[in-house]
Amino acid sequence: MRRERDNPPLQHRTFLSAMSQAGTLPAIPSPAPAASGRIPGSKAMWVGIFCEVTEFALMFAVYFVARAHHPEIFRNGPAQLSLLAGTGYTLMLLTSGWCVARALHAMRASRQRACLQWMMGAFVFGLGYPVIKLFEVRWNLAHGLNGDAGVFIVTYYYLSFNHLIHVFWGLLGMIWVMLRTGTGSYSAEEHSGLESFAVYWHTTDIIWLMIFPLFYVLR
């Protein structure tokens, strides 16, 4: 009862608001915005994102356990990898994410052409990630860093290739979103597909921002 009095159903609130506006009741404070909020993109995308986050959380747990058991190997591990390549991935993904965010803002301002241009920029920078990966893997193999190179390298390949797969999904999604933007399927009012993609891409960014220091920086 008390809960209903503090937070009355919507139709009651509408009635009470009308009464308060008519001056017969004191003004009703609107609910705090932090309690409500919105779902960026779509609910289905967030289910997928939390599955992805759970998957990577488990892999990070494996990393921490392996690191605790082999501290020396993990301390010397990053010196074997190319810090330049790691920084390159980070800059590519961050710039691609920034372009996606700008594309979303352009769409909200009804600037479809600008949105498409920003998405193309995002695609080019996003594509930089697998290109660097190709060169890095070749460099790694040339330096004997294959699947038999120890627990650090195996953990690195396992996590980074999983991340690469998610980047590929993102790039495919980006092509789809660009096609939809180009054909005028999104508008300032309805662009939930674009927003869902943006949410996915930024989450992929976040996961890389965690992988990067673990494997390339912490020595």
Next chain:
Amino acid sequence: MNETRKLDLAWLSLVLLSVGGAALGGQPDAGFMITVLVALVMGIKVRIVCDRFLELPTATRRIRQLMYAFCYGMPILVILTSAFGDALARLTAKLII
């Protein structure tokens, strides 16, 4: 400052933090304080992406809390593993074949 300018500033901050973070950890024999700094940089970068790109402050409470838990959990785990690695190794000894 308008929203697009804020986005540009966020991107610039992320780039500078990434390059700075890489230089920070690139030194050999990094001590515990360097680990804390690297974890801190990781946390700041992830927070910027969450707030500016992912727009989490406007999201529902549950989404916000779950994402922040993941994003802050990782840097904390980096510090804890570095500080209490031996204890974690003892706790998980039976997991290693």
